Amino acid sequence: MIRWFLAIFVGLIVLSAALPWLEKIGLGRLPGDIRFRLFGKNIFLPFASTVLLSLLLFVVMRLIR
Template identity: 75%
Template sequence: MLRWFITIFIAVIVFSAALPWLEKFGIGRLPGDIRFKLFGKTIFLPFASTVLLSTAIFLVARLF
């Protein structure tokens, strides 16, 4: 369970770092993505985009 938590945490960090590049393709603005401001900082939780990218990576990995 801890391994999955760490994996998801790292995936969210990588996704957040790549977000400006991915927003050009429409990823990061899906209905399940949450964005809010807290103490002057914008917090972004990309739940739907993470699921979409994980599914795409899984399908590509299954093909090869």
């Protein structure tokens, strides 16, 4: 349980640090990524980018095996 928590925590830190770079190559601006302002805060829901990155990671892991 603790390993999963640490893996998710580290993954979130890495992805949040890489978000500006990922936006430069187009991730985060795909159709299906939702951005809106609510109570003065910007909310970002990257549905399409998440699916694309998951598929990419799946293909890479299948090729490595």
